[in-house]
Amino acid sequence: MTTYDFHSAETRDQPFALFHQMRDHDPVYLTDFGYWYVSRYDDVTRLLRDTRLTSGQGVPDSFGLTEGPLRDIMDTWMMALDGPAHTKSRGLVSRAFTPRAVESLRAPVKALAQELVGALGARGEGDIIDALAFPLPMEVTRMLFGVERALWDREITALFDRGSASVDYVEAMTVLAEFLSDYIPAHRATAGTDLFTALSSPDADGNVLSDLEQVANAVLLVTAGFETTMSLITNAVRTLLLHPDQVELLRADQSLVRSAVDEALRFEPAALFTTRFATEQIEVAGGVIPAGSNVMFSSIAANRDPARYPDPDRFDITRTDIRPVTFGGGVHVCIGASLARMEAEVAIATLFGELPGLRLADPVCHTFQGANPSVRRPETLRVTIDR
Numbered sequence: 330m331t332t333y334d335f336h337s338a339e340t341r342d343q344p345f346a347l348f349h350q351m352r353d354h355d356p357v358y359l360t361d362f363g364y365w366y367v368s369r370y371d372d373v374t375r376l377l378r379d380t381r382l383t384s385g386q387g388v389p390d391s392f393g394l395t396e397g398p399l400r401d402i403m404d405t406w407m408m409a410l411d412g413p414a415h416t417k418s419r420g421l422v423s424r425a426f427t428p429r430a431v432e433s434l435r436a437p438v439k440a441l442a443q444e445l446v447g448a449l450g451a452r453g454e455g456d457i458i459d460a461l462a463f464p465l466p467m468e469v470t471r472m473l474f475g476v477e478r479a480l481w482d483r484e485i486t487a488l489f490d491r492g493s494a495s496v497d498y499v500e501a502m503t504v505l506a507e508f509l510s511d512y513i514p515a516h517r518a519t520a521g522t523d524l525f526t527a528l529s530s531p532d533a534d535g536n537v538l539s540d541l542e543q544v545a546n547a548v549l550l551v552t553a554g555f556e557t558t559m560s561l562i563t564n565a566v567r568t569l570l571l572h573p574d575q576v577e578l579l580r581a582d583q584s585l586v587r588s589a590v591d592e593a594l595r596f597e598p599a600a601l602f603t604t605r606f607a608t609e610q611i612e613v614a615g616g617v618i619p620a621g622s623n624v625m626f627s628s629i630a631a632n633r634d635p636a637r638y639p640d641p642d643r644f645d646i647t648r649t650d651i652r653p654v655t656f657g658g659g660v661h662v663c664i665g666a667s668l669a670r671m672e673a674e675v676a677i678a679t680l681f682g683e684l685p686g687l688r689l690a691d692p693v694c695h696t697f698q699g700a701n702p703s704v705r706r707p708e709t710l711r712v713t714i715d716r
């Protein structure tokens with residue numbers, strides 16, 4: 330059987346050949362780090378909904394976190410729960426992610442995108458991550474929590490700001506958890522945002538999150554929400570700029586922005602994997618995953634499965650029926666998917682609508698970040714605006 334080097338710099342930068350080979354030849358594969366990889370689209374979408382698989386520990390495992398206060402938080406947030414405990418946390422928090430709540434953010438997100446894109450246009454050049462992809466979701470996350478801007482910038486933005494070279498995520502999440510542990514109890518009586526209310530107030534049946542659950546889910550919402558969305562925006566801009574024919578199509582018909590975002594989620598997935606735990610033996614793709622195994626679902630492999638998408642390595646914003654597995658699936662499917670899509674749609678429409686002279690300053694933008702192993706985006710994305 331082939332051995333795959335999942336952790337080399339080459340795989341990080343150019344993962345597609347490896348995942349194509351794995352999906353074609355080893356569609357269920359035991360890795361040297363003890364996880365079983367499942368990579369065919371049909372298997373992934375089916376098993377994400379299979380109740381013999383419970384929540385996974387992919388995030389703490391990817392950081393090597395086995396104990397301590399941060400691990401306690403990761404064991405308490407909804408992503409780590411199953412059954413009624415998961416239903417309770419998810420039901421309470423999802424009150425802040427109704428279509429109406431997401432739509433109410435569109436106008437402020439548009440205003441912010443215009444401000445950021447306007448500043449980039451005035452400078453005539455810059456890094457898309459610093460100029461747009463980082464500040465936009467960071468500000469949306471601040472708005473969700475209703476934290477005063479100067480305090481948020483000092484305590485949270487600074488933690489994740491790429492200006493300080495590479496971010497130590499374990500350190501950043503620890504400080505974030507400490508901040509939220511103080512902030513939430515001190516503000517829940519007065520804070521007026523939907524998210525704060527959803528985290529801290531009981532539902533009609535009297536269900537309510539404990540103090541630890543409130544902090545744990547708040548940490549999840551910040552970390553799951555901003556970096557993935559930042560990566561989606563970055564990947565979408567990069568992929569479009571590498572495909573000028575697709576930019577032309579988008580400029581000619583702006584309603585294509587929705588499928589452009591979906592196609593970017595498929596083609597360059599911002600989240601690289603989703604994980605589960607097999608409580609029973611699972612037969613899949615001619616192999617057997619033993620009971621008690623950790624299972625990983627590859628977005629890169631599944632999203633480019635030729636059995637699901639014709640000509641999968643072609644970036645085509647006019648594709649129909651794009652359903653990437655980038656947001657996971659089943660009961661744990663990303664709670665913020667429509668918010669992330671809306672942010673990316675607004676960012677892309679504004680950027681390409683307002684800067685016709687936008688182009689890559691460095692067409693070789695192929696070095697991808699490795700500080701957060703579950704997320705994919707280039708380290709930098711420098712652009713120039715021709716006048």
Ligand code: HEM
Pocket residue numbers: 377407408409419549550551553554555557558561599600602603604655656657658659660661662663664665666668669
């Ligand atoms: C492009 C942006 C995003 C991507 C790619 C992404 C991806 C994911 C993935 C793969 C999962 C796990 C799904 C599963 O296990 O089946 C997930 C779960 C989750 N995401 Fe996102 N996410 C994004 C944006 C957001 C945003 C904006 C928020 C909220 C502000 C958010 C909050 C969550 C939460 C709370 C969960 C846990 C859901 C549960 O366990 O029931 N995500 N996301």
